[in-house]
Amino acid sequence: MNQRSTRVLIAKPGLDGHDRGAKIVAHALIDAGFDVIYTGLRQAPEAVVQAALDGQVDVIGLSSMAGSHVPYCQQLKPLLEEKGLGDKLWIIGGSIPAGDQQALLDIGLDGVFPAGSKLESIVDFINERCQ
């Protein structure tokens, strides 16, 4: 198989519709040479899993702006495991209070990029982990 670009899923979990950040990150990852699949809004955990499987992605990225990320990721985690996606790089960005960052890492996320993170830091993180 030819070496393919790293494939990243950017998903908007839950009901929130603020997608400026998700789309900006998607743009930046494309410019950095990744293949990007953006789900659009209101993705249930099952839908994220399905999109990750369909897209055969290497990275699962969530964008959360409205505070429901911890319970959402708790729901998503067993579904990812069940479908054999537990080894994929799993990251989240958005409006993530400092107090939630460790909780997300404890759930099993690999990286947390709160608002204010440089785009480059996200690109570098994926590059480093997906070689």
Place this chain on the structure above:
Amino acid sequence: MTTPVNKAPEMVTGASRKRMDTAQPVFNESGIEIRKTYTAEDLESSGGVDMVGLPGEYPFTRGIHREMYRKRPWTMRQYTGFGNPSETNKRFKFLIENGQTGLNVAFDLPSQIGIDSDDDMATGEIGRVGMAVDSLRDFEVAFDGIDLDKITVSLTVNGSAAIMIAMYLAMAEKRGYDITKLRGTAQNDILKEFIGRGTWIFPVEPSIKLVADTIEYCAHNAPKYSPVSVCGYHIRESGADPAQEMAYGFCIAKAYTDLVLARGLDVDEFASRLSFNFNIYGNIFEQVAKFRAGRGLWAKIISEGYGATNPRSMVLRMIAGGGGSGLTKEQPEVNIVRGAYYALISALSGAQTMALCCFDEAYTIPSVDAQRLSLRTMQVLIEEMGLCDTVDPLAGSYYVETLTNQMRERMEEVMAEVEEQGGIVAMVADGSIQAKVSEQAYQMLQDIESGEFPKVGINCYQMDEKEPEVELHPYAEDDARRQVERIVQLREERDGAAVEATLAKLVTDAQAGVNVMPAIMAAVKAYATVGEMTDALVSVYGRYQEPVRF
């Protein structure tokens, strides 16, 4: 090895914008070149003073009222709502006690997109970003003890707006208010939800049909009520520049106007009840010119374009407050200063209503202290700064008048571009507007990251700061549980047959393509829930499939 938690930038620099090279051209965000000095000649060549006029007179560039704040200062209307309706009612009363003169209701996401609190999809979202509303009962609780004649209420809701407007009117009627005299506003601008904010439910066509239903219904039944507040605000938040913000807003307002006219209403029957919601951050003069230009352009569109004859139809009534995008997570206390400048800009621009984002809003639902501080910010302007003494104080400045002409011209260009590309409805439906503003947002962030576009605390004057200790608004599991209990109880107590009958009527009216507002009113009064009414409409209209473009 990268640390797993990536903190915001920590480098400490004193870098700031260098303004040594005076030969470099300077542009504002709307792409207009700013001269070093403005003279009468610049003003003349930009189009002169034909569009300036007087406050309260066509073309209303200088303001929509002759006396403006001398008669009555702007309405202070902070965005508020969380948890269940009784918690929100307490916060409303707190704000009113602190001098707030209007209410601006935040709804939780399930309520905004037509999901009941006892639906699985609502789990974890009940009351999180606003007040949970399932039925008329919740409106009765939320506004209990608040005089709806004294305090005007703005409902920040779009996808489910037709239902929420009906609930508000039904609640007021039940409390004995004459709804033909009732004032208030609903945001109800669904086209912008497809561009930014994202609380759509139905496909584009039935969504805008519902907006037209509310305008038509209110024109006949609640003629003082403003059923729509067209929002450039969120389009700007999504990446539009200030001229585009106004131009896209006007394109959207025209789209709704066209639909209502097609039903046989006269433009003067409803245009005076259209209102607007705009954003403020960035260059002071660009913002002031934007609003002055916008007023003139809207008056021209409604009078020349639509043949309105009543001057009240031609006025651009607006809420203009601080934009969240202008605020920073870094050094959040600096947001207090930014908020004060945004309020100043809004006052200099002749806004009817103001809402300021609170300084802690990048982190959380604002605390009581932060909300009071936003109110005090506006009160200082009103009481101490002389902003209410005279109307449109920046009029006659060569710079401001020239820029006003140029901004108006730029807005007209943007509107013409939209027309050329098939109109705003088509561009929203195929996602091309979304793609355009998202591309611009990306460009802007790159400019901020590179330092090209200065932002204090982000790319200049950074501090080595730990994440500040901001009091986070907790997610109230208890309030959420109580809300679920309330809806379960409601389903037991109400007249189930009446609910069934009114919902069936809603379906047949939607199928028949007639105005569904009377059927929604009847269902609301029978205590049908937001989710039930939404599902009834979805059974006819279907659900929106997002064109994923960025």
